[in-house]
Amino acid sequence: MYQLINTVLIGITSGAIYSLMAIALVLVWRSARVVNFAQAGQALLSTYIGYEFIQKFHSFWVALFLSMLVGAAVGAIIDSSFMRILFRRAGHGPIANVAPIIATLGLLGLIRALLGLVVGGKDVRINPPVSNVGYTVAGHTMAFSPLQLVIVISVLLLMLVLSLIFQRTNVGLALRASAYSPEIARLAGVRVDGMRTLGWALAGAAGAAAGLLQTPNGTGVLSPDSLEFSLLLVFGFIAAVIGGLESLVGAVVGGMVLGLVLAFVLTYVSGSVVFITAFGLLIAVLLVKPTGLVGKRGGRRA
Amino acid sequence: MTPSSALLEIKSLSVHFGGLKALRDVYLDLHPSEVVGIIGPNGAGKTTLFNALCGLAVPAHGELFLNGSAHKWPNAHELAKLGIARTLQGVGLFGDLTVLENVMIGAHKFAHTGFVSAAFGRNKDENKLRERAMLALERVYATRLANRRADTLSYPDTKRVAIARALVSEPKILMLDEPAGGLGEEDIAWMNSLIHNLKAHSSILLVEHHMDVIMSVCDRLYVLNFGQVISSGAAEMVRRDPAVIAAYLGVSAT
Known part of the structure; x- marks a missing residue:
């Protein structure tokens, strides 16, 4: 019984982190129609900067807030200085479809290499801001600590804020209109370039939060060639695809599904089939329901 | 009317697509509460004229005046702020x-x-x-x-x-690109009366193929052929212009 509950709890926490990363990927896809592989690099960079903020301000929360701002700025800069030129140069046709994606792969490598150059060989440690020892219920230590509670709450809060922006403001409308048809949106008075940059910025902030929350939840060690961040990207992608790539709610549903499935496989089957399961799930969703588990609905969805 | 009373005035507008001269020395003006029709055979440059005015085609040269003062050719997203709104031939809703x-x-x-x-x-x-x-x-x-x-x-x-x-x-200038295109008779009648109603609030630039609609709603017409204005003036007059008849029938107007 306790094992079952613990498995669910582990699934929810890791699902929450995957959701954050998936949200970041969905935000860029939705506003700019770019699959952003660089998201992991951006998150890594923001997390390193977050680490510096922790050293300076001795507060994880201040650092989290500031690193989300930095993450947003990095996203905005990548879009407005790099992607915008790329789109203009690539023009139309097949190259225009594929160049941005390959470019984000290049960016990922570039960010990691530059980080390696600056901080390489000096892994740093980010300590959990609150206890990561599980709560005790009737003598049993549960797989759910104050840290994990904080993670789940943070993800929910972020979801809520983004949903409000998307569903209740003209910004949400303009973002969707820009993604659907840039030209017509422009004619209606929407600054499409600005909307793209905004999508990148929001995604950068979400990715930064994912990185800084996941690090103390995992090994606590941060390094430029961190495997953890690669996994974050991969699982974030799988979660986003399960959710249909288009919807924030879908990203969270996808993250939770993936988190729970992997937790059950880990507990009841074997750690060695976790990857097989994750990628199997991805392929299965793409084959059976390529539009994702969260169906297409009308209107301005979150 | 003096030129300065025009809401919108275009002088010697040319648009090139590669070697093709899509528009040559086109002129046009639109005054308050006027409905001005732009007609011409397919490929005459009607939509290109609209596009140039909307920032979707880049003019090679030409001048634009809004409310009597010179204005740079606007970007698409600036139109709404300038009091200009446009519908598209392909409708273009966000599905x-x-x-x-x-x-x-x-x-x-x-x-x-x-x-x-x-x-x-x-x-x-x-x-x-x-x-x-x-x-x-x-x-x-x-x-x-x-x-x-x-x-x-x-x-x-x-x-x-x-x-x-x-x-x-709430545009001062409403640009309608083939509003009656593809509609059945009943809907065309409806669109016709709608455009009459819209006149109360906006000046209208209208590209349209249905001559009944054009003749019913337009005060003045400009006729484009091969990218040039071949005739302009009061609707009734333009309709009887031999050059216009020739352009539509595809014979030389001499």
Whole structure:
């Protein structure tokens, strides 16, 4: 019984982190129609900067807030200085479809290499801001600590804020209109370039939060060639695809599904089939329901 | 009327696509509460003229005057602020949004909601946009469609909604690109009377193939052929211009 509950709890926490990363990927896809592989690099960079903020301000929360701002700025800069030129140069046709994606792969490598150059060989440690020892219920230590509670709450809060922006403001409308048809949106008075940059910025902030929350939840060690961040990207992608790539709610549903499935496989089957399961799930969703588990609905969805 | 009383004036506009001269030395003016039709055979440059005015085609040369003063050729997203709105030949609704949301996007220039107030759920602005959008839908008799997804509408209904989206920005100049195109007889009659109603609030530039609509609503006409203005003036006069008849029949007007 306790094992079952613990498995669910582990699934929810890791699902929450995957959701954050998936949200970041969905935000860029939705506003700019770019699959952003660089998201992991951006998150890594923001997390390193977050680490510096922790050293300076001795507060994880201040650092989290500031690193989300930095993450947003990095996203905005990548879009407005790099992607915008790329789109203009690539023009139309097949190259225009594929160049941005390959470019984000290049960016990922570039960010990691530059980080390696600056901080390489000096892994740093980010300590959990609150206890990561599980709560005790009737003598049993549960797989759910104050840290994990904080993670789940943070993800929910972020979801809520983004949903409000998307569903209740003209910004949400303009973002969707820009993604659907840039030209017509422009004619209606929407600054499409600005909307793209905004999508990148929001995604950068979400990715930064994912990185800084996941690090103390995992090994606590941060390094430029961190495997953890690669996994974050991969699982974030799988979660986003399960959710249909288009919807924030879908990203969270996808993250939770993936988190729970992997937790059950880990507990009841074997750690060695976790990857097989994750990628199997991805392929299965793409084959059976390529539009994702969260169906297409009308209107301005979150 | 003196040129300075014109809402909009275009002088010697040329647009080139590669080697092709799509427009050559085109001129046009539009005065308050006027309906001006732009007609001509297919490929004459009517839509290119609209595109140049909307920032979708880059003029090689030409001057633009708004309210009598020189103005640079606007970018697409600046049109709404200049009091210009346009419908597209291909209608161009956002298929995955509702009708109301489609129209609300046209009111984008009235929106000011910042992130912070949005995040705390203060959306007075949103309600105002919604009201404006409903009013625009009322003007095209389409309020019943408000909550439908745009990609579920019949073709005539998409045309209504596209016009509502243009109206919602309260344009001084309304550019309609083939509003009657593809419509049946009944809907054309309806569109005709709608354009008559719209005159009360906006000056209208109209590209249209249906001559009944043109003759019924337009005060003046410009006739384009091979990218040039071959005739212009009061609608009745232009219709009898031998050069125009020749252009439509495809014979040389000598």
